[in-house]
Amino acid sequence: MSGEGVLSGGLQGPPAELLLRDVHVLDPRAGIDRRLDVSVREGAIAELGEPGTISAQDAGEAIDGDGRLRLLPAFFDPHVHLRTPGQEHKEDLDSGTRAAAAGGYCGVIAMPNTDPVLDSAPLLRSLRDAAARDARIPVGFLAAVTRGLQGEQLTEMAELRQEGALGFSDDGEPVASAGVLRKALQYQRLCGGVLALHEEDPSLSRRGVMNEGTVSAALGLDGIPTVAESTMVARDAELAGYEGARVHFQHLSCAASAETVAAAKARGWHVSAEVTPHHLLLTDEAVRGMDTSMKMHPPLTAEGDRAALVQALRDGTIDCVATDHAPHAREEKEVPFEQAPMGTTGLETAFAALYSGLVLPGTLELGVLVQRMTAGASLFGLKEATIAPGRPAELVLVDLEEPWTAGEHGWQSRSENCCFAGRRLQGRIRLTLAAGRLVHRDRALAPAAA
Ligand SMILES: [Zn+2]
Numbered sequence: 290m291s292g293e294g295v296l297s298g299g300l301q302g303p304p305a306e307l308l309l310r311d312v313h314v315l316d317p318r319a320g321i322d323r324r325l326d327v328s329v330r331e332g333a334i335a336e337l338g339e340p341g342t343i344s345a346q347d348a349g350e351a352i353d354g355d356g357r358l359r360l361l362p363a364f365f366d367p368h369v370h371l372r373t374p375g376q377e378h379k380e381d382l383d384s385g386t387r388a389a390a391a392g393g394y395c396g397v398i399a400m401p402n403t404d405p406v407l408d409s410a411p412l413l414r415s416l417r418d419a420a421a422r423d424a425r426i427p428v429g430f431l432a433a434v435t436r437g438l439q440g441e442q443l444t445e446m447a448e449l450r451q452e453g454a455l456g457f458s459d460d461g462e463p464v465a466s467a468g469v470l471r472k473a474l475q476y477q478r479l480c481g482g483v484l485a486l487h488e489e490d491p492s493l494s495r496r497g498v499m500n501e502g503t504v505s506a507a508l509g510l511d512g513i514p515t516v517a518e519s520t521m522v523a524r525d526a527e528l529a530g531y532e533g534a535r536v537h538f539q540h541l542s543c544a545a546s547a548e549t550v551a552a553a554k555a556r557g558w559h560v561s562a563e564v565t566p567h568h569l570l571l572t573d574e575a576v577r578g579m580d581t582s583m584k585m586h587p588p589l590t591a592e593g594d595r596a597a598l599v600q601a602l603r604d605g606t607i608d609c610v611a612t613d614h615a616p617h618a619r620e621e622k623e624v625p626f627e628q629a630p631m632g633t634t635g636l637e638t639a640f641a642a643l644y645s646g647l648v649l650p651g652t653l654e655l656g657v658l659v660q661r662m663t664a665g666a667s668l669f670g671l672k673e674a675t676i677a678p679g680r681p682a683e684l685v686l687v688d689l690e691e692p693w694t695a696g697e698h699g700w701q702s703r704s705e706n707c708c709f710a711g712r713r714l715q716g717r718i719r720l721t722l723a724a725g726r727l728v729h730r731d732r733a734l735a736p737a738a739a
Pocket residue numbers: 460461462487539540586587
């Protein structure tokens with residue numbers, strides 16, 4: 290992934306000098322799946338060679354993979370909430386990107402539902418300056434589609450694009466009016482970027498706090514029907530097709546939405562879609578205990594929907610995984626279920642949760658998971674990480690064997706509302722390189738002598 294000009298930050302440390310000796314390199318895009326030595330010089334991938342052929346004295350620190358540790362292209366998350374400006378008690382540019390680095394990410398895209406809302410060029414400029422200073426890995430920004438996320442007046446989309454917005458989203462809220470969205474699609478076609486859509490018909494979701502179904506009925510909680518999402522996905526796919534515009538559907542949560550995306554792609558419309566680890570791995574059964582870390586937006590759905598999302602990710606109908614990392618302070622979540630804010634953190638657990646929940650049982654190939662966790666970059670016009678000489682070092686070294694408990698050593702994120710907290714997982718991130726810098730090193734991997 291590289292996107293100089295539109296990504297900010299990640300240039301804090303010195304460029305990495307590193308030899309990764311006898312690591313099992315898996316890069317589906319480059320067609321590599323074997324043991325190699327990989328050297329990194331001045332922050333770029335310098336050389337790939339047979340194990341034992343690149344000598345340590347040529348590079349800085351040497352790390353031994355024993356043919357066992359996997360080296361993957363680092364991940365990209367097109368949907369995170371860094372809560373800056375305005376809600377830094379939940380997360381900030383430093384803590385959020387430290388969490389991303391710990392999760393193996395070399396780039397993220399931050400949502401604009403901040404306080405104030407990111408809906409003007411001057412605010413985008415100052416936020417990009419702040420990210421250049423504080424972010425541990427490169428960050429891209431989406432600006433709001435409508436002013437103040439009010440769903441009425443469009444932002445100055447062309448000006449925001451010039452200032453470096455990768456696209457637009459009112460995430461947290463839908464663009465409820467078809468007429469307003471149509472106008473946004475027309476501007477999108479003119480000024481480029483991607484319109485990323487949080488799909489929800491507010492007249493259907495109303496005051497719902499969880500998925501509408503047998504569990505909500507048993508608990509006596511107001512439900513959100515899946516049609517609140519799927520009818521809007523259908524409406525907006527058709528509008529995008531009609532206008533020839535480019536849209537990206539955020540955090541799909543049900544089978545019907547995935548079916549619509551498949552049909553839209555078959556018609557040649559410019560649509561893409563993402564799904565979160567929690568919608569791939571959990572169902573509304575997890576809400577029975579009224580644990581507020583299981584309260585998300587869109588809500589966890591039923592098993593049939595979950596299975597359909599996994600299938601859609603596997604066959605490529607859904608293009609990529611996005612965490613929708615949504616930090617909330619402990620006191621905000623420690624309230625009755627109905628009153629708690631929606632959202633879960635996800636950056637630090639995404640890979641391990643998906644590896645443990647989908648790859649280990651044989652549901653998804655590791656190579657497909659890696660592809661889907663890196664593909665978000667190209668959807669937003671950025672280069673995906675690739676393990677090839679001359680490319681910037683955007684690498685993640687993982688141990689697929691050692692079990693660990695999510696959250697056992699605390700979190701890099703400022704918030705701890707993670708739906709996978711306390712779970713026994715496999716697939717631990719040992720080392721992350723982003724923008725050619727070493728941005729995360731696991732405590733188990735003590736610095737070795739050069
Ligand atoms: Zn959303």
